[in-house]
Amino acid sequence: MYKYDEYDHAMVDARVAEFSDQVRRRLAGEITEDQFKPLRLMNGLYLQLHAYMLRVAVPYGTLDSRQMHMLAHIARKYDRDYGHFTTRQNIQYNWIKLEDAPAILEDLASVEMHAIQTSGNCIRNISSDQWAGAAADEITDPRPWAELLRQWSSFHPEFSYLPRKFKIAVIAAEEDRAAMRLHDIGIQLVEKDGVHGAAFYVGGGMGRTPMIAPLIKEFVPLEDMLSYAEACLRVYNRYGRRDNIYKARIKILIHELGADEYRRQVEEEFAHVKSLGIDPPKAEFDRIAAQFAMPPLDASAPDAIDRSDPDFAVWVDQNVAKHKVSGHAIVNISLKPVDGIPGDASSAQIDLMADLAEKYSHDELRVTHAQNIVLPHVRKADLYAVWQALDAAGLATPNLDLISDIIACPGLDYCSLANARSIPVAQKIAKRFADPVRQRDLGELKLKISGCINACGHHHAGHIGILGVDRKGTENYQLSLGGSGAEDVSLGTITGPGFDEDGVVDAIERVTDKYLETRTEGERFVDTFRRVGMAPFKEAIYG
Amino acid sequence: MKLLTGNDLKTGFVTWWTGADWSLHIEDAADVGEQGEAILAAEEGARRVNAPYIIKGEATPEGPRPAHIKDRIRALGPTVRPDLTLKPADPAAGDWVI
Numbered sequence: 001m002y003k004y005d006e007y008d009h010a011m012v013d014a015r016v017a018e019f020s021d022q023v024r025r026r027l028a029g030e031i032t033e034d035q036f037k038p039l040r041l042m043n044g045l046y047l048q049l050h051a052y053m054l055r056v057a058v059p060y061g062t063l064d065s066r067q068m069h070m071l072a073h074i075a076r077k078y079d080r081d082y083g084h085f086t087t088r089q090n091i092q093y094n095w096i097k098l099e100d101a102p103a104i105l106e107d108l109a110s111v112e113m114h115a116i117q118t119s120g121n122c123i124r125n126i127s128s129d130q131w132a133g134a135a136a137d138e139i140t141d142p143r144p145w146a147e148l149l150r151q152w153s154s155f156h157p158e159f160s161y162l163p164r165k166f167k168i169a170v171i172a173a174e175e176d177r178a179a180m181r182l183h184d185i186g187i188q189l190v191e192k193d194g195v196h197g198a199a200f201y202v203g204g205g206m207g208r209t210p211m212i213a214p215l216i217k218e219f220v221p222l223e224d225m226l227s228y229a230e231a232c233l234r235v236y237n238r239y240g241r242r243d244n245i246y247k248a249r250i251k252i253l254i255h256e257l258g259a260d261e262y263r264r265q266v267e268e269e270f271a272h273v274k275s276l277g278i279d280p281p282k283a284e285f286d287r288i289a290a291q292f293a294m295p296p297l298d299a300s301a302p303d304a305i306d307r308s309d310p311d312f313a314v315w316v317d318q319n320v321a322k323h324k325v326s327g328h329a330i331v332n333i334s335l336k337p338v339d340g341i342p343g344d345a346s347s348a349q350i351d352l353m354a355d356l357a358e359k360y361s362h363d364e365l366r367v368t369h370a371q372n373i374v375l376p377h378v379r380k381a382d383l384y385a386v387w388q389a390l391d392a393a394g395l396a397t398p399n400l401d402l403i404s405d406i407i408a409c410p411g412l413d414y415c416s417l418a419n420a421r422s423i424p425v426a427q428k429i430a431k432r433f434a435d436p437v438r439q440r441d442l443g444e445l446k447l448k449i450s451g452c453i454n455a456c457g458h459h460h461a462g463h464i465g466i467l468g469v470d471r472k473g474t475e476n477y478q479l480s481l482g483g484s485g486a487e488d489v490s491l492g493t494i495t496g497p498g499f500d501e502d503g504v505v506d507a508i509e510r511v512t513d514k515y516l517e518t519r520t521e522g523e524r525f526v527d528t529f530r531r532v533g534m535a536p537f538k539e540a541i542y543g
Numbered sequence: 544m545k546l547l548t549g550n551d552l553k554t555g556f557v558t559w560w561t562g563a564d565w566s567l568h569i570e571d572a573a574d575v576g577e578q579g580e581a582i583l584a585a586e587e588g589a590r591r592v593n594a595p596y597i598i599k600g601e602a603t604p605e606g607p608r609p610a611h612i613k614d615r616i617r618a619l620g621p622t623v624r625p626d627l628t629l630k631p632a633d634p635a636a637g638d639w640v641i
Contacts, residue, residue, distance in 0.1 A: 029590045049617050051555035097554045413621040423623045
């Protein structure tokens, strides 16, 4: 875990003091909402349907138990006893009072957290693989590089007023667990001739114009990574459109320029940037990397798991993943119980997960872009105790990557941008497919719901995607099939006319029935869709 | 009817113009008629409410009801957390939204 140095502390403390004064001036009526809005947004404070909403950054989804306890404390003291984990690996509080915001930011700063750059046209929270540092398939831990990018991008003077918001993901495995190619910049750490480098994919994103990022540079030496990222941003900052918010993202620029021309301009800029010496000396990177050292795991710990409790065995099969160190495992905690709200956790549940991390996971937790929580370093011998504690708290739903492990944005129940509610649809689908045997029979099926075209619920990347729209004042839901945010990245295709809330649940059941009827041995839903195409599913849905 | 609404500056909570002041309860909302723009301008100057705006509504036996679902959800609270709405004890409150 990275620990703030004196510069980090000074920057965050100064920002808390600055924003506290801005809040005071706003409450005193000294500045207008028009003047205050950009200031509060720079500190992650939105105004949503029912109240102010505070979005707190969880850098690359990593946090320790002390930080997790603080998130519970904020939910309990300043909000309504719960928080919402988001697809950006952040947490949001939905009922914040403006007058409490300075105290909350002070509390966050006390555990080395903040809400800076969780809004606005700047580089947002750097996201990463939630299994980073533990995954058996990674070539290295991507988090030191994500941390380096966090430091480089925090208060970057040139990139604080970009044409539009900017999202970067860093992974280090072939399996993409971070939707890397659906980011403005996706960086995959790769190995070539025994040397690590960075593959740069630039110009991906979801929203109203979804695009998969093309490969811009196959191998950037790691000592050049910041300079190359700077060059990518500079070209965008110079030529990205500021006249039309809908065409302001880098994906539009690259689409219009063409990847080859964008690459040429980046290379030209890189030649100049490299002469500026912005990449850190190796000693500085080594200082950062040392803080992400693997905790002292005992590789001789027992590898066997007692599976005599059948409910536990099901949970192990579904929610526990392979760790790089023998005798250990990665525990995925589903925040998707049937009848629950995807991504929501009560302060008591947040505290419990923090306690479990402290006791069983070397004090580490991760937030996933699928709105779940991870305990990355658990001894296999401790799995049963962890499961029992989670089960008692309603946190042991064995549905990771199954149809009820639904990504859903807050939708019209909370969000001022939304056109339709997402959560009730997610709940109805989860209820329809609640039978665990039925879910497991369907296998991996990633279902994602957005309540508007901004696609915070990643519907374009869902094996089954749902987009809520406003049709003459009534909620309506478009269905799409065949998307993926993983290494087999693809964008979903709309099936046809939309449905009402119950209709879309019925349509999904017709789709899954058709899949069961059509699949071949071992074929996932998305594989079947790719093999047979839309036609049979369309026929099943619309007749 | 026309209703004037916004979010309270200090709390961010949804608030409705009653004809003389602001209330958290849609039942208290007044029909601002043709006076809406003038009241809105005056209240923006007073800086007690964020981003006030005028919406269409209808008079019902239960009181004013916003025409659009978004404002009905604003008026009641999140439909997925009845305990957090302004009518946590009323199991039928969600029907009013939909």
